[in-house]
Amino acid sequence: AIERTLSIIKPDATRRNLTGKINAKFEDAGLRIVAQKRIQLTMAQAGKFYEVHAERPFYGELCEFMASAPVVVQVLEGEGAIAKNREVMGATNPKDAAPGTVRADFAESVGENSVHGSDAPETAAVEIAYFFSGLELVG
Numbered sequence: 001a002i003e004r005t006l007s008i009i010k011p012d013a014t015r016r017n018l019t020g021k022i023n024a025k026f027e028d029a030g031l032r033i034v035a036q037k038r039i040q041l042t043m044a045q046a047g048k049f050y051e052v053h054a055e056r057p058f059y060g061e062l063c064e065f066m067a068s069a070p071v072v073v074q075v076l077e078g079e080g081a082i083a084k085n086r087e088v089m090g091a092t093n094p095k096d097a098a099p100g101t102v103r104a105d106f107a108e109s110v111g112e113n114s115v116h117g118s119d120a121p122e123t124a125a126v127e128i129a130y131f132f133s134g135l136e137l138v139g
């Protein structure tokens with residue numbers, strides 16, 4: 001089925017001018033960028049986005065990192081977009097990421113791992129709605 005997923009290009013990647021190279025990997029895999037904006041998250045906005053991780057030991061560090069520089073939030077659309085995006089991103093820890101994936105090529109550590117992608121249809125819907133209105137999604 002055609003799906004949409006929420007993707008975030010994280011501060012470690014925007015700092016190193018990697019937005020275009022990461023977008024090329026998404027587009028080469030057949031994912032269409034149907035919405036995209038560069039924003040500076042506050043700690044509170046990052047905290048709400050990652051609410052499900054609030055009890056994890058790395059939560060504070062994760063929120064500080066996500067608010068440390070601009071991010072690019074985007075909606076990717078395509079056949080099986082959620083799984084396809086996760087394939088293109090590679091494993092959370094760059095040490096485990098397959099060659100050619102975004103995280104293998106660009107991520108600096110498990111925390112500063114260049115990209116986020118929704119993990120399921122329900123989370124994709126919630127995460128897309130967190131950043132975008134329906135009118136901003138142009139398929």
Ligand code: CMP
Nearest residue numbers: 053058062092110111112113115116117
């Ligand atoms: P993401 O897909 O954005 O979802 C949660 C994030 O938490 C994850 O990517 C990692 O960047 C981060 N994370 C996961 N494990 C750790 C860890 N052990 N230390 C720091 N950050 C982590």
